[in-house]
Amino acid sequence: MPEIILLVFAIIILVSSFFIRNKNVLGVCALSAIVAASLYLPQSHKTDTVLFFNMLTSDSFSLFFKEISLFITGIVVLLSMGYKELTEEYIGEYYFLLLNGTIAMLLAVSSNNLLMIYLSLEMLSLISYLLVAFLKNNTLSSEGALKYFLFGALSTGIMLYGISLIYGLFGTTDLSIISKTINTGQINGLVSLILLVMILAGLGFKCAIVPFHMWAPDVYQGAPTAVTAFISAGPKAVGFAVLLRLFTNNFFYLYANWVDLMMLISIFTMTIGNIIAISQTNIKRMLAYSSIAQAGYMLIGLVVGTASGMEGILYYILAYALMNLGAFGCVILVSNSIRSDAIEDYAGLYKKDPVTSFMLSIFLLSLAGVPPLAGFWGKFLVFSAAIQSKFILLAIVGVLNSVVAAYYYMRVIKYMYLEEPKLEYIKQKSAPLQIALATVMAGVFIAGLYISPFLNWIRNSQFSLFQ
Amino acid sequence: MSFPFLTCIVFLPLAGGLLILFTPKKNVGLIKTIATAVTGTALILSLVLLFNFDCAKTSMQFEENMSWIPSINVSYHLGVDGISIGLVFLTTLLSFLACIGSYSIDTRQKEYFFLYLLLSTGMLGTFIALDLVLFYVLWEIVLVPMYFLIGIWGGPRKEYAAIKFFIYTLAGSIFMLLGILAFYFTSTPHTFSILELGKTTGTLTLSLQIVIFIAFYLGFAVKVPVFPFHTWLPDAHVEAPTPISVLLAGVLLKMGGYGFFRISFPLLKDAAHYFALPFAILGLINIVYGAIVAMAQTDFKKMVAYSSVSHMGFVMLGLASMTVTGSNGALLQMFNHGIITGGMFFLVGVLYTRAHTRDLDKFGGLGVKMPVYSGILTVFALASLGLPGLSGFISEFMSLLGSYAVFKLVTIVSVLGIVITAGYFLYMLQRVLMGPLNERLVSIPDISKRELFVLIPLMLIVILIGVYPLAALKYQMASIEAFIQKIGGGAF
Numbered sequence: 015m016p017e018i019i020l021l022v023f024a025i026i027i028l029v030s031s032f033f034i035r036n037k038n039v040l041g042v043c044a045l046s047a048i049v050a051a052s053l054y055l056p057q058s059h060k061t062d063t064v065l066f067f068n069m070l071t072s073d074s075f076s077l078f079f080k081e082i083s084l085f086i087t088g089i090v091v092l093l094s095m096g097y098k099e100l101t102e103e104y105i106g107e108y109y110f111l112l113l114n115g116t117i118a119m120l121l122a123v124s125s126n127n128l129l130m131i132y133l134s135l136e137m138l139s140l141i142s143y144l145l146v147a148f149l150k151n152n153t154l155s156s157e158g159a160l161k162y163f164l165f166g167a168l169s170t171g172i173m174l175y176g177i178s179l180i181y182g183l184f185g186t187t188d189l190s191i192i193s194k195t196i197n198t199g200q201i202n203g204l205v206s207l208i209l210l211v212m213i214l215a216g217l218g219f220k221c222a223i224v225p226f227h228m229w230a231p232d233v234y235q236g237a238p239t240a241v242t243a244f245i246s247a248g249p250k251a252v253g254f255a256v257l258l259r260l261f262t263n264n265f266f267y268l269y270a271n272w273v274d275l276m277m278l279i280s281i282f283t284m285t286i287g288n289i290i291a292i293s294q295t296n297i298k299r300m301l302a303y304s305s306i307a308q309a310g311y312m313l314i315g316l317v318v319g320t321a322s323g324m325e326g327i328l329y330y331i332l333a334y335a336l337m338n339l340g341a342f343g344c345v346i347l348v349s350n351s352i353r354s355d356a357i358e359d360y361a362g363l364y365k366k367d368p369v370t371s372f373m374l375s376i377f378l379l380s381l382a383g384v385p386p387l388a389g390f391w392g393k394f395l396v397f398s399a400a401i402q403s404k405f406i407l408l409a410i411v412g413v414l415n416s417v418v419a420a421y422y423y424m425r426v427i428k429y430m431y432l433e434e435p436k437l438e439y440i441k442q443k444s445a446p447l448q449i450a451l452a453t454v455m456a457g458v459f460i461a462g463l464y465i466s467p468f469l470n471w472i473r474n475s476q477f478s479l480f481q
Numbered sequence: 482m483s484f485p486f487l488t489c490i491v492f493l494p495l496a497g498g499l500l501i502l503f504t505p506k507k508n509v510g511l512i513k514t515i516a517t518a519v520t521g522t523a524l525i526l527s528l529v530l531l532f533n534f535d536c537a538k539t540s541m542q543f544e545e546n547m548s549w550i551p552s553i554n555v556s557y558h559l560g561v562d563g564i565s566i567g568l569v570f571l572t573t574l575l576s577f578l579a580c581i582g583s584y585s586i587d588t589r590q591k592e593y594f595f596l597y598l599l600l601s602t603g604m605l606g607t608f609i610a611l612d613l614v615l616f617y618v619l620w621e622i623v624l625v626p627m628y629f630l631i632g633i634w635g636g637p638r639k640e641y642a643a644i645k646f647f648i649y650t651l652a653g654s655i656f657m658l659l660g661i662l663a664f665y666f667t668s669t670p671h672t673f674s675i676l677e678l679g680k681t682t683g684t685l686t687l688s689l690q691i692v693i694f695i696a697f698y699l700g701f702a703v704k705v706p707v708f709p710f711h712t713w714l715p716d717a718h719v720e721a722p723t724p725i726s727v728l729l730a731g732v733l734l735k736m737g738g739y740g741f742f743r744i745s746f747p748l749l750k751d752a753a754h755y756f757a758l759p760f761a762i763l764g765l766i767n768i769v770y771g772a773i774v775a776m777a778q779t780d781f782k783k784m785v786a787y788s789s790v791s792h793m794g795f796v797m798l799g800l801a802s803m804t805v806t807g808s809n810g811a812l813l814q815m816f817n818h819g820i821i822t823g824g825m826f827f828l829v830g831v832l833y834t835r836a837h838t839r840d841l842d843k844f845g846g847l848g849v850k851m852p853v854y855s856g857i858l859t860v861f862a863l864a865s866l867g868l869p870g871l872s873g874f875i876s877e878f879m880s881l882l883g884s885y886a887v888f889k890l891v892t893i894v895s896v897l898g899i900v901i902t903a904g905y906f907l908y909m910l911q912r913v914l915m916g917p918l919n920e921r922l923v924s925i926p927d928i929s930k931r932e933l934f935v936l937i938p939l940m941l942i943v944i945l946i947g948v949y950p951l952a953a954l955k956y957q958m959a960s961i962e963a964f965i966q967k968i969g970g971g972a973f
Binding site for chain 1: 549550551552553592614617618621622624625628629632633639640643644647648651652655656658659662663665666
């Protein structure tokens with residue numbers, strides 16, 4: 015199993031970090047762990063199987079999210095190697111935690127048991143808290159971690175309570191048994207809705223959807239930017255994977271009960287995220303609100319609850335991971351040079367660093383949904399799923415929101431290109447960062463212009479879940 | 482497969498733009514050469530297209546059709562017919578001339594010409610795409626370079642104008658996206674192909690057609706612009722640098738009009754009939770309101786900008802009549818307006834680079850100092866106000882003639898607009914060319930050779946179409962007749 019490969023490498027890194035404290039050597043080591051795991055991944059999955067007493071399932075849906083998780087961590091490792099704030103002290107522990115976080119992600123997306131879901135998500139959360147607090151001497155970092163921890167404890171507590179009630183109701187936490195029982199139609203709709211909302215609290219916290227989003231801005235701002243990139247992409251993808259598995263696979267019989275609630279959450283998530291993002295002055299905070307809003311668009315695919323909705327959401331997650339990692343990568347590059355994350359300090363970046371400002375513009379335009387970049391097709395697919403199933407209101411709110419969003423993405427671009435530089439800019443080069451950015455940049459263009467293979471891949475991935 | 486003319490025309494500018502990205506920033510001469518070469522080649526290709534175009538055929542010509550995203554039936558489908566060929570020629574011509582006009586850009590040339598060529602690709606693609614998704618993608622591609630071109634190289638309020646343009650057009654076109662999706666899901670089999678959808682036009686229920694029509698209308702009306710969505714236009718036109726104003730007025734506004742011709746009317750014919758009268762009344766408001774506001778301007782460029790609002794009203798009016806004459810007039814009006822107003826913006830630019838002001842009251846007596854310039858300005862102003870013998874008259878007259886058969890009262894009031902137009906253009910000529918010479922302008926030089934090179938072709942076209950309208954009409958007549966037949970309009 016790829017998880018074992020990751021674990022072995024993680025321990026090797028931890029042990030060798032007593033002798034080697036070189037950021038790049040350990041980084042390459044972590045990267046090779048990811049590469050080895052990804053190479054092994056397709057072989058570990060031949061047919062859909064269940065493992066460990068039905069705790070884990072290995073289906074093409076989980077395979078899709080495992081691939082995405084490994085990709086995200088790989089990019090984050092590269093970003094961390096190029097991030098100057100991360101010193102070589104404790105660097106071994108950093109990669110150790112990151113790899114363990116990946117293991118948690120791989121487990122979470124393949125869990126087939128509520129308890130397993132809880133455990134793996136909790137493992138991911140604990141590691142995330144630690145990673146956020148990794149800049150020990152930075153008060154913002156500690157504050158972010160504390161907030162993250164408090165919110166996380168509360169929401170996962172509620173989720174655990176929901177799981178315990180489900181156990182009381184069904185006598186099991188095994189999802190396949192639970193879904194069989196639900197499909198007989200013996201469960202009261204209201205009761206199950208309450209249970210679902212409780213579980214939603216935990217998952218919504220991971221995906222940063224309204225009203226469980228409050229932690230996001232502080233955590234995104236305080237965390238080391240490489241970790242922010244990780245949190246914005248990794249746990250969010252995992253949260254959506256679990257959300258999809260629960261809501262569209264196991265609890266789909268209750269669709270009529272949760273659809274209105276989800277629609278409201280989707281509308282509020284995108285609207286609140288976008289409107290608050292307008293007034294942000296720190297780019298990491300702005301991207302935090304933007305990623306809340308993006309989660310709102312993704313939820314459209316869930317609300318629709320059809321095969322094309324699923325397709326949209328999976329593609330959106332892929333595109334989102336690419337462009338958000340890219341945007342944070344550029345933020346790292348800039349902050350290495352000017353030691354600031356204020357949007358104002360991006361003024362005149364085109365003059366000092368034309369390549370970075372070009373790339374950041376592409377990522378922001380993709381987030382704004384300008385064709386033919388990847389982000390556009392994400393929006394295109396979820397909106398088309400909404401129109402197809404006659405969720406016209408949702409589609410209209412969605413498109414209006416993307417107009418609002420365009421404003422604040424363009425604002426950053428405006429500072430970069432339309433204003434003259436004010437700050438001293440000492441250009442810092444970093445090969446790993448460059449590689450990471452080139453990769454996601456190519457991804458944003460390829461997934462935008464040559465989308466067919468991606469759609470086929472996604473179609474094959476959703477099949478086992480959506481029958 | 483024959484030579485892919487259309488692909489070359491559309492993507493040649495983009496290829497040139499990418500080449501420019503890899504040229505050193507300092508080598509401005511090379512950058513300009515590349516830009517001129519690719520826009521020039523695109524122009525030559527479009528001329529080849531014109532000569533090989535079969536005017537009698539009403540179907541698509543030079544078609545290219547490849548699958549792009551098979552799983553949702555999106556194809557890379559290009560083609561031209563009589564409706565688009567004129568606009569393609571207009572775009573390549575203005576792209577080439579404005580490229581030469583851009584030589585006076587003196588900052589950040591590398592970025593400028595890259596964005597310029599990207600813009601050119603987007604504009605050309607919009608007129609050629611026959612797949613709604615492809616159309617939308619190319620339509621949206623226009624936005625981004627335009628934002629930068631106004632925002633970086635524009636006038637004092639450039640940032641405001643650029644973001645206003647961006648948000649307005651994005652807000653409009655995003656509704657168009659919903660309309661496109663609605664088309665897809667209501668057609669059987671699901672398709673984005675404009676031609677396929679055209680075959681089944683009118684099979685949707687009226688209420689559904691109305692909803693889709695409004696969605697597309699929001700996208701196109703912002704671009705045209707139709708009152709009350711026109712407020713971005715004066716800002717964008719005034720702040721943009723001269724060559725970009727030329728393209729804004731000459732080509733971008735036509736994208737909206739073309740959308741009505743290609744999508745709204747033929748694919749939603751019942752809704753088009755339903756909305757014909759409001760459409761005509763909006764055209765009337767555009768004509769009269771635009772003219773009155775233009776009359777009040779003291780800024781030369783703003784005056785021309787509002788005259789665009791007024792002139793585009795004739796396109797709306799002619800199209801709404803759904804008669805052969807009216808639609809022919811409307812389509813020709815788009816072409817003519819592109820040529821004439823493009824020329825007008827060049828002329829404003831000529832004056833601005835010399836006097837550094839656009840205030841009409843600060844000129845005066847230039848007729849003596851700049852005789853050649855005065856001559857050209859007079860020709861364009863007269864063409865714009867609709868003097869018989871020049872191109873503007875033909876298309877405005879045809880639009881009015883067509884619409885008079887259907888909307889008598891609206892047409893009669895619209896003619897008022899022509900009177901006001903004559904008023905403000907003559908008033909402008911008087912303030913700029915006649916009267917005592919303003920002392921600040923004693924040493925103003927006449928028009929340069931490069932500027933002449935840009936203006937002469939436009940002027941020749943204005944005169945040619947004015948004297949021999951069939952030169953332009955022959956390309957579009959057959960297609961327009963088929964278009965009217967399809968939407969069930971009056972034969973007149």
